[in-house]
Amino acid sequence: xxxxxxxxxxxxxxxxxxxxxxxxxxxxxxxxxxxxxxxxxxxxxxxxxxxxxxxxxxxxxxxxxxxxxxxxxxxxxxxxxxxxxxxxxxxxxxxxxxxxxxxxxxxxxxxxxxxxxxxxxxxxxxxxxxxxxxxxxxxxxxxxxxxxxxxxxxxxxxxxxxxxxxxxxxxxxxxxxxxxxxxx
Numbered sequence: 001x002x003x004x005x006x007x008x009x010x011x012x013x014x015x016x017x018x019x020x021x022x023x024x025x026x027x028x029x030x031x032x033x034x035x036x037x038x039x040x041x042x043x044x045x046x047x048x049x050x051x052x053x054x055x056x057x058x059x060x061x062x063x064x065x066x067x068x069x070x071x072x073x074x075x076x077x078x079x080x081x082x083x084x085x086x087x088x089x090x091x092x093x094x095x096x097x098x099x100x101x102x103x104x105x106x107x108x109x110x111x112x113x114x115x116x117x118x119x120x121x122x123x124x125x126x127x128x129x130x131x132x133x134x135x136x137x138x139x140x141x142x143x144x145x146x147x148x149x150x151x152x153x154x155x156x157x158x159x160x161x162x163x164x165x166x167x168x169x170x171x172x173x174x175x176x177x178x179x180x181x182x183x184x
Contacts, residue, residue: 034175036064036145040105047141047179053133054183056106059091063102064145068172071098071147073117075167077160080132082139089160090141091129092120094152111156118156120163127157132181140178147173 040060041047049055067074074096080088093103096117103115109128112118119127132141148170152163 031171032066032068032147032173034064034066034145034147034173036062036143036175036177038062038143038177038179041179044178044180047132047181051105052131052181055131057129057131058106059103059129059131060143060179061102061105062143062145062177064175065101066173066175067098067101067147070149071172073148073151074098074100075146075148075152075163076103076143077146077163078129078141078143079160080134080139080141082134082137084135089121089123090131091122091143092158092160092163094118094120094154094158094163098147118154118158120156120158120160134181134183136183138180138182140180142176142178144174144176146171 038060040051047060051058051060062076073094076091076093076096077089078091080090093113094117096113096115100115100117103113107113107129109126110119111127121127122130124130132139146167148167149172150170152166154162154166
């Protein structure tokens with residue numbers, strides 16, 4: 001079967017832009033790709049214990065680039081889909097100013113972020129970062145960054161699910177950094 005040229009072109013465009021098939025709660029849209037990095041660990045490499053429950057349990061430094069000019073706010077969600085029973089949420093940040101190019105290490109567990117924006121609740125039911133602490137095996141930790149065309153203007157302390165619902169249809173760009181961790 002011959003594939004029409006328009007489908008081939010659209011496939012190349014979507015792949016080149018970073019198609020985000022599961023950006024937010026099943027949202028299907030083509031988005032630009034954000035590059036997310038950390039000086040603490042490389043993609044698919046081990047997260048140093050300092051950023052886990054076996055160490056100081058502080059947030060790792062993260063930076064991002066390729067944020068579209070029309071971005072109104074940035075969302076950061078870190079979760080572990082390998083947790084038993086359900087995806088475990090480690091960090092939720094939203095309404096980060098579009099001028100921010102990352103977050104430094106050791107962000108305090110507070111309602112607001114030093115760069116501006118708010119922190120939501122993690123799966124422990126508290127604001128701020130909670131580091132990897134898998135009960136067994138090697139787990140993957142997805143640090144996902146979304147550029148939105150709106151500010152969510154929600155109060156601090158929202159859950160990942162609430163943030164994902166609010167950002168549906170507003171994702172301009174997406175990127176992620178995945179690290180791994182297993183306990184000794």
